[in-house]
Amino acid sequence: MHGHLPEGYLADALRRDAAFGLTSAPKWLPPKWFYDARGSTLFEEITRLPEYYPTRAEREILERHAADVAATLPAHTLIELGSGSSEKTRLLLDALRAAGTLERYVPVDVSEPALVEAAEALLREYPGLAVDAVVSDFDAELGIPDEPGPKLVAFLGGTLGNLNPDERAAFLAAVRAKLRTGDGLLLGADLVKDPEVLVRAYDDAQGVTADFNRNVLRVLNRELDGDFDVERFEHVALWNSEQEWIEMRLRSRGDQAVKLRDLDLAVEFADGEELRTEISAKFRVSGLTMELERAGFVVSRWWTDRENRFGVALAMPF
Structure with a gap:
């Protein structure tokens, strides 16, 4: 920790x-x-509601394409910003372990209790995996370790949408500054649809x-x-x-x-x-691609769920 x-x-x-x-x-x-304890519990309840599609749609994408992520970017280190319970991350961990490349998982979250609980569970479930949890707030410090790659930074759940355009630009530029050639950013984004x-x-x-x-x-x-x-x-x-x-x-x-x-x-x-x-x-593919390009990324792969409600981009630094 x-x-x-x-x-x-x-x-x-x-x-x-x-x-x-x-x-x-x-x-x-x-x-x-x-997101105190009560707020986190309420949000977990929200993700199970019939009206709230983003969590299910993103999970569908990861279930179908986590192996594609691992094949495109055989990361040694998976870093997750805003990791929370690390629930969906297990799909990426499984894919990277199956590919034989993953050595280390770095969950980054502002909540130390959530990190401890998630890290302890992952250590039990994934023997031999190094878990280095980082307590950080990406408003101040990203918590991305400066180390040899290839490393994959995951920022899932559509949290990018909570930032206004200027904040998104600063955030993406800060992530880009921590990455080298061969690294990547896996980004979840909710898409524009029927209001x-x-x-x-x-x-x-x-x-x-x-x-x-x-x-x-x-x-x-x-x-x-x-x-x-x-x-x-x-x-x-x-x-x-x-x-x-x-x-x-x-x-x-x-x-x-x-x-x-x-x-x-x-x-x-x-x-x-x-x-x-x-x-x-909510994003359009063309708009998010342009935002990533301005920050120094090129979109290598783009996946959506079957109903085209949610997208996950794999972006590489250039």
Whole structure:
């Protein structure tokens, strides 16, 4: 286990994000603060909902094409950014082990407990595999080890879509700077499709996503001594056709005044005022290919699920 985060990093980052985002116009918060223990459990529940297709679609792609990934890039080291439970990663691990090339797996995540749990399970399941977990936040430090390749960096789950275009460009350039000829980036991306399908994926009939969205307010209440009345905020999911992304928001039901005592901050919400909590960009093959090329990558292989809902790109540095 390696740590790239200074002591108190996450607490300080939350304080900065809350102070800046809640005093901006319009108000906003980064989506990473959904994911305390309760938020992570809720998201796992979301991935099993009938409306939420991305996880199933990406898994279908990996089930069908992990062997193609291993054949195209016979990596010695697999590095996964935002690894979480490393569940889908097992398909890549199996393929690379079957190809006889894999020596090391490097899961990178901001949550040390999640890393410990996943690493211990993988060590049991894959005897002889070196697992070097890295606690890091790619907002600050990618956590990609500088070592001989070939190495494959996996960034799955469509998390790239949570970044705006400038942030995506900076992220992809930072990944490119860590790679050499013979290395590669395996990137998951949700694709543009019928807006009704997209909105349903972020506004399910059971209300699980609504609970997940409001969880960020519970995190602020607990960590910053806040007094958000969580149930007085309505979950909103909408399609921004100009930016081609889904936006999740929390809409105030009535005028409200909220205090975050740890920040000595008072925040007022007008009736109907919205707090944006997430963007989730959806991609077109041509657009994502262009973004990767600007960062110094060429797309070597591109796969989609059978319904063309989700894509996985294997990109090589040039």
